[in-house]
Each structure stands twice: as structure tokens, then as C-alpha cells.
Amino acid sequence: MNIEKSNIANLPTRYGKFKIRAYKQDHQEHLAIMSQDFETLAAPYVRIHSECLTGDTLGSLKCDCQNQLDLALKFIAQNGGLVIYHRQEGRNIGLLNKVNAYALQDQGRNTIEANLELGFGEDDRDYGIVEEIFKDLNIKKLKLITNNPEKIKYVESLGVEIVERIPAITKSNKYNENYINTKKEKMGHMF
Numbered sequence: 517m518n519i520e521k522s523n524i525a526n527l528p529t530r531y532g533k534f535k536i537r538a539y540k541q542d543h544q545e546h547l548a549i550m551s552q553d554f555e556t557l558a559a560p561y562v563r564i565h566s567e568c569l570t571g572d573t574l575g576s577l578k579c580d581c582q583n584q585l586d587l588a589l590k591f592i593a594q595n596g597g598l599v600i601y602h603r604q605e606g607r608n609i610g611l612l613n614k615v616n617a618y619a620l621q622d623q624g625r626n627t628i629e630a631n632l633e634l635g636f637g638e639d640d641r642d643y644g645i646v647e648e649i650f651k652d653l654n655i656k657k658l659k660l661i662t663n664n665p666e667k668i669k670y671v672e673s674l675g676v677e678i679v680e681r682i683p684a685i686t687k688s689n690k691y692n693e694n695y696i697n698t699k700k701e702k703m704g705h706m707f
């Protein structure tokens with residue numbers, strides 16, 4: 517796997533001061549966003565956040581992504597750890613396909629049905645870069661912020677110990693209720 521990594525730079529934000537490092541793998545560029553004290557932590561809090569331009573940037577109410585990112589950045593700034601900004605938009609089908617999936621959702625399909633109808637899997641994410649970031653930042657133990665059993669399985673498969681799981685539950689709204697219910701009932705997310 518050919519991965520290019522940046523130097524570490526400071527990033528002051530509205531949440532607090534972070535340090536960041538970028539990683540480039542093929543056409544995807546990802547980010548490790550670390551608290552100031554990151555290097556001193558034996559088991560940092562870690563959030564793997566998959567990109568959602570419509571949620572993260574535009575404030576879309578169709579999903580819980582922006583609320584989860586906000587929660588994670590606040591939590592990590594206060595408690596120490598790492599947010600991996602994983603640039604796999606739309607569970608890795610890309611923005612154009614996600615918008616097509618949204619058009620199908622406008623006609624009544626749920627998040628999984630829409631993906632399948634377009635010829636994708638229900639979740640096409642690849643977490644390979646996460647392994648590389650864990651190695652690069654020397655993470656052997658962590659406290660994982662997630663509701664997603666697949667992420668837990670993946671981290672465990674790397675031989676990285678999860679000493680605690682912190683739920684990433686945020687306030688729902690009338691536009692994302694179905695999305696959250698589908699994650700709970702069909703994808704096994706723990707709400």
C-alpha cells in the first residue's frame with residue numbers, strides 16, 4: 517500500500533487546539549486530528565468519522581453525521597484522543613452516487629435499498645487507511661466512539677485492544693429518523 521504522509525501541523529479550531537496530519541492513499545486523502553496531549557495517552561479516545569459532505573459541511577438533516585462530528589471533536593478536545601476523518605463519502609460510493617441514492621430515497625427507498633438498487637453493497641467502506649494511521653501513531657489500545665459493530669470488528673481484527681466503547685448518539689429529527697432506524701434494525705448499530 518503506497519501511502520504518503522504530511523508533517524504534523526497545528527490546527528486551532530472552535531473546539532480547541534488540535535494537531536493534524538494528512539495521509540494520501542491513491543486518490544483519497546484522509547486526516548488524523550489529534551488532541552494536544554495525544555502522544556502522552558496510553559489508550560486515547562478514537563472516533564473514525566466517514567466523510568459526509570452534505571451533513572458535515574451543509575448541515576443536512578437526512579443523517580446524523582454533522583452532529584456526530586461535532587460531538588467527537590468536542591469530546592476529543594476535552595478528553596484527549598484522535599478523530600480520523602476518513603474520506604469515504606457515502607460509505608465509499610462517492611458523492612454523485614450518494615446523491616442518486618438520495619433521489620431513490622425521495623421515492624421511498626431506505627438507505628440500504630437505495631445503495632443496492634444502484635448496484636453497490638450496503639456499506640462499501642474500506643478501513644485499510646485506519647490500520648496505517650494506527651501504526652503510524654503507535655496506537656495499540658483505544659477507547660472507541662461508535663455505535664457501529666463493523667468498526668468494532670475491524671479494530672479488533674487489527675489486534676488493537678478496545679478498552680471501552682463510547683456511544684455516538686445524537687439528537688434525531690424528523691428527516692433522519694428512518695435513516696437511524698435502518699442503521700439500528702438492518703445494520704446492527706447499537707442505539
Ligand SMILES: Nc1nc2c(ncn2[C@@H]2O[C@H](COP(=O)(O)OP(=O)(O)OP(=O)(O)O)[C@@H](O)[C@H]2O)c(=O)[nH]1
Binds near residue numbers: 579631661
Ligand atoms: N450511501 C449512503 N451513504 C450515506 C447515507 N447517509 C450517510 N451516508 C454516509 O455514511 C457514512 C457514515 O456512516 P454511518 O453508517 O451513518 O455511521 P457510522 O459512522 O458507520 O457508524 P457510527 O460510528 O456508529 O456513527 C458517511 O460516509 C456518509 O456519507 C446514505 O443514505 N447513503
Ligand SMILES: [Zn+2]
Binds near residue numbers: 568
Ligand atoms: Zn451524513
